[in-house]
Amino acid sequence: MSLLEVNNLKITYQTAEEDVHAVNDVSFSIGEQDNYGLVGESGCGKSTIAKTILGLLDDNGEVEAGSVRFKDRDLVDLSEKEWQDVRWEEIAYIPQSAMDSLDPVMTVGSQIRQAIRKHRDDSKSKADERVAEVFEIVGLDPARTSDYPHEFSGGMRQRVTIAMALALDPDLIIADEPTTGLDVIVQDKIINKLLEIQDEVDSSMLLITHDVGVVAETCDEVSVLYGGKVMEQGATYDVFKHPTNPYTMGLQNSFPEVDEFDKQAISIPGSLPELTEEPTGCVFRNRCPFSTEECADGHPPLIANGGQMSACYHHDEAEDMREAATDAETWGIDVAEDRETSGDTGDVILETTDLEKWFKQTQSIMDSFRGAEPDYVKAVNGVDLTVREGEILGVAGESGCGKSTLGEVIAALQPRTGGDIQIDGTSVDDLLAESTKKFRSQVQFIFQDPFDSLNPRQRVKDAVAEPLKIQGHDKETIDRRVRETISDVGLNPPEKYLDRRPAQLSGGERQRVAIAQALVLEPKLLICDEPASMLDVSLKANILNILREMADKRDIGIVYISHDLASLTQIANRLAVMYLGEVIEIGKTREVVRNSKHPYAASLLAASPKTDPSIDRQRVLLPGEPPNPVNLPEGCNFAPRCPKASEECRKADPDRSAFKDGNHEAACYLPVEDVEDELLSSYARQERPEIQSGEEETIEQLGEEA
Amino acid sequence: MSFRRFLIKRTAIAALLTLIAVSIIFATLRMLPADPFSGLVASGALTPEQVAEVRAMYGLDEPIYVQYVKYIQNLFTFNFGVSLTQQRPVSEIITPALLNTLVLLLPALVVTAIISSLAGMYAGWNRGSWFEQSSIVATTVFRSVPNFVTGIFLLIIFSYGLGWLPAFGMRSPLANPSGYLDTYLSWNFLKHYTLPFTVTVLYYSGDFLMLARNSVVERMGSEFLMLHRAKGLSEMEQLGRAGRNSLLPLVTYFALRTGMLFQGVVTLEVVFAWPGIGRALVQAILNQDYPTVQAAVFIMAVAVIVMNLVADVAYAKLDPTVDAGDV
Ligand SMILES: Nc1ncnc2c1ncn2[C@@H]1O[C@H](COP(=O)(O)OP(=O)(O)O)[C@@H](O)[C@H]1O
Ligand code: SF4
Ligand code: SF4
Ligand SMILES: [Mg+2]
Secondary structure, three states, rough: OOEEEEEEEEEEEEOOOEEEEEEEEEEEEOOOOOEEEOOOOOOOOOHHHHEEEOOOOOOOEEEEEEEEEEEEEEEEOOHHHHHHHHEEOEEEEOOOOOOHOOOOOOOOOHHHHHHHHHHHOOOHHHHHHHHHHHHHHHHOOOOOOOOOOOHHHHHHHHHHHHHHHHOOOEOOOOOOOOOOOOOHHHHHHHHHHHHHHHHHHHOOEEEEEEHHHEEEEEEEEEEEEEEEEEEEEEEHHHHHHHHOOHHHHHHOOOOOOHHHOOOOOOOOOOOOOOOOOOOOOOOOOOOOOOOOOOHHHOOOOOOEEEEEEEOOOOOHHHHHHHHHOOOOOHOOOOOOOOOOOOOOOOEEEEEEEEEEEEEEEOOOOHHHOOOOOEEEEEEEEEEEEEOOOOOEEEEOOOOOOOOOHOOOOHOOOOOOOEEEEEEEEEHHHHHHOHHHHHHHHHHHEEOOOOOOOOOOOHHHHHHHHHHHHHHHHHHHHHHHHHHHHHHOOOOHHHHHOOOOOOHHHHHHHHHHHHHHHHHHHOOOOOEEOOOOOOOOOHHHHHHHHHHHHHHHHHHOOOEEEEHHHHHHHHHEEEEEEEEEEEEEEEEEEEHHHOOOEEEEEEHHHHHHOOOOOOOOOOOOOOOOOOOOOOOOOOOOOHHHHHHOHHHHHOOOOHHHEEEEEEEEEEOOOOOOHHHHHHHHHHHHHHHHOOOOOOOOHHHHHHHHOO | OHHHHHHHHHHHHHHHHHHHHHHHHHHHHHOOOOOHHHHHHHHOOOOHHHHHHHHHHOOOOOOHHHHHHHHHHHHHHHOOOOOOOOOOHHHHHHHHHHHHHHHHHHHHHHHHHHHHHHHHHHHHHHHOOOHHHHHHHEEEEEEEEHHHHHHHHHHHHHHHOOOOOOOOOOOOOOOOOOOOHHHOOOHHHHHHHHHHHHHHHHHHHHHHHHHHHHHHHHHHOOOHHHHHHHOOOOHHHHHHHHHHHHHHHHHHHHHHHOOOOOOOOHHHHHHHHOOOHHHHHHHHHHHHOHHHHHHHHHHHHHHHHHHHHHHHHHHHHHHOOOOOHHH
């Protein structure tokens, strides 16, 4: 008998203009002690379902039909009073953004205690005992229960919310994107923790995520959602090993594996359907490469197909579709023939030598009176890089490693504190002294967020023309180049887009406009900081393809900064991995990925979840969190966390060329030969680790850095 | 930085600011073209010799820097000297006046801060409600009309119209209380107190109401309130958390407001003939009574600066994310 049964759930939101049919006829059930996954891109209705199960639906949302039966009781019609007893006692919740989900003016311990004492008549000290207990379960130091949320790092805050969810031994825990926004290594540790807890306590879990890899590695059963409909449902293994629905195939294939070089990432063309009415045909049909006329006859019913259920009229052709779906051309993506642009890159366009950016820490006046040497945050600490024409250099690293600062310093958006930058053989200082305008026309920057970087009142043509106007071109040239560039970034035909404003564009289109804005001046060097990370997975591949094409066609050098390793390996000729302000490994992308030499780079690359459920991956349980970027450890920066560290490592900082094989360099005395033996096995032994000492100082520092 | 160091730093800054403020007062008053005694000579009441004698008595014949040093010394030891026109120590004039003012304003401010903030939080929580709309309109009106206008309005209704409350002073002319208790805890005093108190409460209600409402509205969609709700907290408990998270701007504003307590006190006290420091200041200016003016202005300046300090400290204590060193 199942714990939770969702039957034919229909939910609409009322908005000023039209109703949004966010969830249409969704059914699934979760058994006792089960891990159940809901997966799909943003806007498919995942959170709406989660909120309905918790009775937290927004005020303008309404359950139109269907039921949510929890332990044989219908939750939909509970009064607010009845809800208060169900919540947390029986159904607990792990929110997406642990950063904002904890009350900033309450210690983490008292927030958990509050949850306990709301439902139990426990004394304060008894509740505190439980708080310490759950802290220990999630691997946090119980001595820190009286700290405030801001004193914890992102990963640790997520542990706090998990501890909170465990406090009352609920029957069901709903986790809404619990690892989204965390770095892969932190994500891996959190997932490991969730699964470990699953083994020990007897709660069921409903895991909601857009990341196919995360569900594939954690859930027993799954529903794939699209446009408020279940597209495919069944055992996770079946669904992702042999997907039978075109949407599942598309979604899964848009998560390329880090080391799959020969496979072109796909993206699903088009954008989400308007949910202003109940679907009249298959919800996926305007983006589905296999759609036929039949597909317009109402949404297909969910019917058994092999081990799983699929909603598709062509389910009997699943095998052929699966084959075709791995081919990017099926999804309308032009595959650049020669993706291995190994040899034919041109002259050096960017060269940095010993580049440094140190931020001075605020000091007490007493100390500055005494003339004490201030502390520095060494965000970029001695970085040597070169980028050639037509080359894409990928820069990878976890948040806080200094990669964004590096990009901004190169683009002269921030002054550097040491070292030199040369663009096309001329020092940046000379270029800037000569003419800032000229420098800006040669070096362009694309920001992460397409929503912030465009002026909401500017039409596309004006936004793209602006840099040309500043440079003082005549009207005719401006018109011609604006059209060309808009067409180059894949907004075709340009006429369709020229007069639109940002609000009339989708996220992917907006980011293309931002790229057009950067490209219109025909720069020699383009620096992109996470240009695709705000976009849904199914749109990422397009942006990557455009950048790759620009590098090839226009001979631009590109620095592509990202924490997303899969997109980096898809696009970059060479890859640099940063840790605490230094490049610790650099080389041809394939070399660095297949044959990582630095233990940190190797761990990072091994930490991405796999979308193939048949692969049993060892989780990367790298101890600790990045140490204090202020007082760097003696010797190798990575030594405090490195499974291979020896005496030698703690004495002197290894040079980047400590390991050298052609252009492949790694700052490590004991380069990795065999990832499995040397690293993963040590992580496997760690499987039951915890309370890492040293975490405290780390966090304080990370806080100050911001 | 430790909290103590922070406190020392802040206090030092506050002391410096006070010094600057009183120096400005000094300079301004000395720059006036005439002193009260020149008037006496002109009118023929005193001979120039006599004036010189009197000036010597008050130390006005010494070089300006000696006067300045003495002035500073005296102020910081709360030694305000003798009134030029009333022939008694300034503190005897100022102290009761100050007390009368504080007795009127402080309770009014505390009351309005608490009631209006709570009302504002409730209004914010029930956005779009009838309560929200009408409370905003009403308090905005009181805020934008000068307090003496509201005062006169209330006087017309309740004193001259209905005759319920006295229009003038702090007690009836015949009352002759002895001691503070007798002065402030009497039925007679209360009747005089009601109107100016009400005016002050109304005048400041808008600020606190809007501030509280806005802070709560800002927090309403926040993730952490959602988590509180998911934990099973009741509506009122959630509002409590939203309120606690809104406390910071409110307490800071309260402290600043208290510092600017004397703003508008003059008109208020003149309208209600309240024998407070505002009225004392007006009289002293009219009489060119330096020492009294200096003392009154000094007290007001110190109040502003001290309350700013309190605001800073409260801020650091209330918000765990404010590292005392950054303030
Ligand atoms: N409060 C709301 N008012 C109107 N529409 C909403 C509201 N919340 C969500 N929606 C819409 O409902 C659909 C599903 O949203 P959501 O459940 O948040 O999806 P997901 O969690 O899968 O990203 C989307 O089209 C979204 O824009
Ligand atoms: S029913 Fe048609 S449109 Fe829908 S998924 Fe199947 S093939 Fe595609
Ligand atoms: S030098 Fe030593 S500590 Fe540093 S990464 Fe290599 S093995 Fe680890
Ligand atoms: Mg969501």
